[in-house]
Amino acid sequence: MAEFTLELNDDQKQVKEWLHGFAADVIRPAAAEWDEREETPWPVIQEAAKVGIYSLDFYAQQFFDPTGLGIPMAMEELFWGDAGIALSIVGTGLAAVGVLANGTEEQIGTWIPQMYGDADDVKVAAFCSSEPDAGSDVASMRTRAVYDEAKDEWVLNGTKTWATNGGIANVHVVVAVVDPDIGSKGHASFIVPPSTPGLSQGQKFKKHGIRASHTAEVVLEDVRVPGHCLLGGKEKLDERLARARERAKAGGERVKNAAMATFEASRPAVGAMAVGTARAAYEVALDYAKTRSQFGRPIIDNQGIAFQLADMRTRIDAARLLVWRASWMATTGKPFTSAEGSMSKLYASETARDVTAQAIQILGGNGFTREYPVERMHRDAAIYTIFEGTSEIQRLVIARTLSGMPIR
Numbered sequence: 001m002a003e004f005t006l007e008l009n010d011d012q013k014q015v016k017e018w019l020h021g022f023a024a025d026v027i028r029p030a031a032a033e034w035d036e037r038e039e040t041p042w043p044v045i046q047e048a049a050k051v052g053i054y055s056l057d058f059y060a061q062q063f064f065d066p067t068g069l070g071i072p073m074a075m076e077e078l079f080w081g082d083a084g085i086a087l088s089i090v091g092t093g094l095a096a097v098g099v100l101a102n103g104t105e106e107q108i109g110t111w112i113p114q115m116y117g118d119a120d121d122v123k124v125a126a127f128c129s130s131e132p133d134a135g136s137d138v139a140s141m142r143t144r145a146v147y148d149e150a151k152d153e154w155v156l157n158g159t160k161t162w163a164t165n166g167g168i169a170n171v172h173v174v175v176a177v178v179d180p181d182i183g184s185k186g187h188a189s190f191i192v193p194p195s196t197p198g199l200s201q202g203q204k205f206k207k208h209g210i211r212a213s214h215t216a217e218v219v220l221e222d223v224r225v226p227g228h229c230l231l232g233g234k235e236k237l238d239e240r241l242a243r244a245r246e247r248a249k250a251g252g253e254r255v256k257n258a259a260m261a262t263f264e265a266s267r268p269a270v271g272a273m274a275v276g277t278a279r280a281a282y283e284v285a286l287d288y289a290k291t292r293s294q295f296g297r298p299i300i301d302n303q304g305i306a307f308q309l310a311d312m313r314t315r316i317d318a319a320r321l322l323v324w325r326a327s328w329m330a331t332t333g334k335p336f337t338s339a340e341g342s343m344s345k346l347y348a349s350e351t352a353r354d355v356t357a358q359a360i361q362i363l364g365g366n367g368f369t370r371e372y373p374v375e376r377m378h379r380d381a382a383i384y385t386i387f388e389g390t391s392e393i394q395r396l397v398i399a400r401t402l403s404g405m406p407i408r
């Protein structure tokens, strides 16, 4: 049996150092500019592609780390650099995971390379699930996919919102309803290939934070995609729908809980992003508290400041441990009997929100300006309690898992 350890192995340490170098030398110096520009930082993505950080291979290597720590470690370092730019770098991964999870070998081989492009011509991809009336309540999704048997094509109609890279992506992965009677089990995912007529970008959102990441509506008007763009294929879909209809008849609980299990496994990655932002703000605050003097001594000499820093650091370390536990559980196939994935995301995202606010307070007036990065980090941190399931939804999932109530 493997010895228990929280120490990174040599390979992990090397990767961590390499990522940290990229975050410190390339991402962090570009952060303020792209936050102001509120645009996708294409040159930074290109740099990441050149060194191999923007690629499926890189994420696959981290994903298959048998300890489960590869992905959280990578996310923490990149988001330590800057959350908006890092999301632009890892956002394509959301769509790629959608294809990896549901696609056939052929679909994976065809579409994932087109999502990333190459270092000379980088591309991005978008994962489009949320809708104006279906955010937390995914089951109320309305975008419809109807099969045109004569042409072996699917016809998609609806409006997606909040899509990271929506409208600027080379490949869009769109979740749509194929059977409205069985809730989220009646959903299927489709590839919308580059330049498909009928797909257009709606409103591009001007955001509070992570402004270097593009977020927009995606409008689908009679978008026709070939039958082979249904992820997993028609036969598998028909079998899955038949099973889901049977289970729905027998009582919907198992159906809903299966869907929640998928989210449980992906949530620690978002927790790790939050840990990265929190750690970045904490480091700035610690450094400032040691060098800023008032009343003839560094402000850290006041317990009121020192204790805040102690609490900040304690919460960050606790958040990381929850994230690592959940990632280890997901990788080693341990069941999330207490919604440990949701716990990690909930705690880490609220830690990032609170720690970045404390960092502003410790920097005083300077913390409130854009001359110092903690103001941006605090705006960025606000996203973590919202996307990939809000804090309220995490609490709901945890409470219902603990009580044995069905998760709706």
Ligand SMILES: Cc1cc2nc3c(=O)[nH]c(=O)nc-3n(C[C@H](O)[C@H](O)[C@H](O)COP(=O)(O)OP(=O)(O)OC[C@H]3O[C@@H](n4cnc5c(N)ncnc54)[C@H](O)[C@@H]3O)c2cc1C
Residues within 6 Å of the ligand: 094, 127, 128, 129, 130, 132, 134, 135, 136, 137, 161, 162, 163, 164, 165, 207, 210, 215, 383, 386, 387, 388, 389, 390, 391, 392, 393, 396
């Ligand atoms: C910057 C950004 C990027 C995003 N990227 C993507 C993306 O790439 N792809 C994608 O598909 N989506 C994406 N999202 C969407 C994101 O996942 C949703 O915003 C999120 O799921 C919340 O949905 P909503 O905004 O509709 O809020 P709502 O669901 O309307 O929630 C509003 C409030 O009500 C609370 N609430 C809702 N239901 C309950 C309940 N049962 N009990 C208690 N409280 C409840 C919520 O917690 C929240 O506080 C992104 C969002 C943002 C802001």
